[in-house]
Amino acid sequence: MSTRRFYIYTWGCQMNEHKSEGMAGVLARAGYLPADDPAHADVVLFNTCMVREKPVHKIISEAGVIAQLKEKNPTLLLGVGGCAAQALKEQLFRKSPAIDFVFGSANISQIPELIEQARARRALGKPGWVMAVDKIPDKIEDLPFLRASRFQAKVTITEGCSNFCSFCIVPYTTGLLRSRLPGDILAEVSELAAQGYKEVQLLGQNVDSYGKDLKDPNITFANLLRALTEIPIPRIRFTSSHPQDITDDVIALFGEENNICEHVHMAVQSGSDKVLADMRRGYTTEQFLQIVKALQERGVNVTTDIIVGFPTETEEDFQETVDLVKRARFGGAFIFKYSPRPGTIAYYKYRDTVPDEEKQRRLEILLALQKQITDEENRKCVGQTVEVLVEGPARHPGFLMGKTRDNRTVVFEGSSDLIGELVHVTITEGSVAGLAGQTSSGLYTFAGQGPAKMKPTRSVQAKLV
Ligand code: SF4
Structure with missing residues (x-):
């Protein structure tokens, strides 16, 4: 049997992006490989979100696109997970016949079994219609993440939210606040540091509420951050903060020299x-x-x-x-x-x-x-030399883009071997589009110009467009 491939569509926030890394890890553990295009996949997953408008409309219209692919590839299966699956369950089958299986937020590790069950039903000429949607559990599901980046990692610290802001659907679709134990988070971040990751982003709907459900006064977000400053990883970020829950202890951490990035x-x-x-x-x-x-x-x-x-x-x-x-x-x-x-x-x-x-x-x-x-505000950065984590190529060939510690986007000229590295860039231009600058770090070598030099050998500037 040839290797089966999967493709995942993700809607919504960074927490959902990270859940998709968990889905990818579960499928990789079962022997699947990622596909570069849904047309080359054997299984397509939709990881859905209900925070913004018309989520069901979007799911159904994308399911229509997959239905067309199924005409060419009748063994292709479509599974729907995430908030919409948790909320709508079997109603989704009635909304689109292209959907073969539905899995809840707590059923991600069951995806390979659901695929096999749906495949068996399809082989008998029946609709897929396989579903596993459990109640949101008290504990955050442990998943084997297949991370999208080799230098930036997302780490969940809480799931759910107990705030019940009057406009927000999150507590209903993802459940009440659940915090991971600090030891588990520290172990995961230490492992990422050992693997050479440069940046960890801590994720939670409201990171400042971390620990409130654990009933131990020593487990707070400030104490977690303080412990993370001891781990040799260059950058720690977090999102999102809540004005009601952020504490003076968290704010005070920004006044110190540490690995907590200056962005809230x-x-x-x-x-x-x-x-x-x-x-x-x-x-x-x-x-x-x-x-x-x-x-x-x-x-x-x-x-x-x-x-x-x-x-x-x-x-x-x-x-x-x-x-x-x-x-x-x-x-x-x-x-x-x-x-x-x-x-x-x-x-x-x-x-x-x-x-x-x-x-x-x-x-x-x-x-x-x-x-x-x-x-x-971006114009005020002109003249500063800032540390940039290079994330990838910019839109213009020969240029790279990355993020400052305070999360501003910087474009500058450089070769692709800098992707994943921390470099220093002197900002020459600032605008609503972000920052542009030139490298001023010994890490940078111009292509074909020999070993690294402490200064660039010519002025290279990016122009904001
Ligand atoms: S704190 Fe955020 S996630 Fe929680 S209910 Fe309010 S808006 Fe929703």
Whole structure:
């Protein structure tokens, strides 16, 4: 039998991307290899998300594409997992006949068995229709991750969330907060350090709530970070932070020389105290701005999420959000139009009263304002020499892109053997698109120019477009 291949579509956040690495690891353990294209796969998995709008619509339309591939390859199987599978279960079979099996968030290690069961049913001329969706367990599933990168690794520290913000579906689809034990996390990060990984990103819906479910006052996010600073890995990142739960001990870690990268992504969602209360966020705008100030004083680039058009948001409330964005000077922001998610508190409590055109108007105002601020903040980096982890080729041939410790994108000229390395880049240009610069590290050699030199032999600059 020839080797079977798999292809995974991932929707949603970095936590879902990491879950896909777990699905890939489970399939690799069962002898499957990754395919470069769904047309070359024997099994396609959809790892779905329900946080944003129209998730089911997207799943069904992509399943239609797989149905076309099945006409050419009748043994191709399609499995659906993630939040939509957890929530909709067997309803998915009725929505698309192309779906052969459905697996829950706690059933990832069963995927190879589900494939065999669905294959056997198909061989008998029946529809696949195999399903394993268990209740969300108390413990985070241990998976053999097949990591997408050889130098950046994602490490889950919590799953689920117990905050129940009124607009958010996460506690319903991924369950209540569950934290991994610190010893397990430290062992995983130590192993990654030994394998030569340069950067670890700690993942959780709300990393600052880490440990609250473990009922041991010594297990806190600050203590976990403190222990991770002892591991010889150059960079530790984390996402996402929550203004209600971030502590002074976590903020203080940024004032020290350590491997914690100076970037905090912390959703504010609104600049109106009334709307924040209706969203059940647990902080006021002034409290939020104090946290931002404390972080920025320690050189942290703070980025955020904002929702416009929440049902109780008036024009006055929106103007308060505009004012907050001006005061906070975020390095970047993801701005979304509110969309009601069935099952959430806001869905039942409020009517979606802000018209879509008005949401769009507010969105565009904030996007334009944030673009201007990002542009101004990035220009301030010109002249600095910064450490960059080279992530891959940039769009233009001969150029590379990477990230600073504070998570800004940098483009510069260099050869592909630098991918995965830490280099120093002097910033020559900053704009809303990011930073451009030239290398100034002994790590860099120009192609064909012999051994590494401490300085570049000619000025190489990237131009932002
Ligand atoms: S903190 Fe609020 S917005 Fe974030 S995942 Fe939990 S419930 Fe959702």
